[in-house]
Amino acid sequence: MSDCPLADDCPRFEERIAGMGCAHYGDRGGMEWCKNYDQPISDLKTQPVKPGEEYVIDVTDIHESGAGIGRTDDGFIIFVDGVLPEARAKVEITKVYNNHAQAEELERLPMEDDEDDEEDEQEAAASEKSGRASRERLGSRDNFWGK
Template sequence: MPDCPLADDCPSFSERIQGMGCQHYGDRGGAEWCGHYSMPIRDLKQQPVKPGEEVVVEVTDIHESGAGVGRTDDGFIVMVDGVLPDARALVKITQVKSSHALADEIERLPMDPEEEMEGEPKPEPTSSDDDEGPKRPTALGSRDNFWGS
């Protein structure tokens, strides 16, 4: 059995017998195959993310399945379940396909990367007015002010 071409980069590379190559490497239908990732080797070589990797994703759209659609820094598409658009999140890649990856959310991050780097949060400005009323005018058609009086 020849050596796996991903041996240097693969975190799950393991040999049963010294010098025999990775136990996950095989041949399926004439294509080099990785049994650990259940993917062809050629697809694993092309993808910028690997299963189990943690990356920061900016979610900008929503898929018809309800998953948030985002991109990594290098532009690869990642679909994250449970994250809605206009969000940044640290995600763990669960499955890599030829054109996109699926991931689970680990942590929600602030939209502005500079906010994340600053240690202490900025204090909120407090108003000197102690009005107990609403901060915005009551809209016409609301239950409290239906006729606009």
């Protein structure tokens, strides 16, 4: 058995016999496979996230499966079950795929709306100066039907 390419990064790397390679490294269906993560090594080597890592993400969209969709700082997609859009959460990566990862919510965090608050304050001040009553814009995303 050859050496595992994930040996330096794997938390459970162990050799049965010195020089024989990792006990969790194997071949499944012609692909190099890591039994520790239960995934192909090619998926694990090419992705910017690894199982067990923790990230703070903003969930901005929802997938058709019902999972919340967020992104890492470099744009990699993370699906989180149980978190709906417009939320911030601390998550732990559970599974990594070619183009996305699945994560589990560890903690819900408050949203930071510093920029939005400043814009709202500026709009309110401008409307007070002009003498018109401040009201919510009709047709906006939050109040499309004016209810």
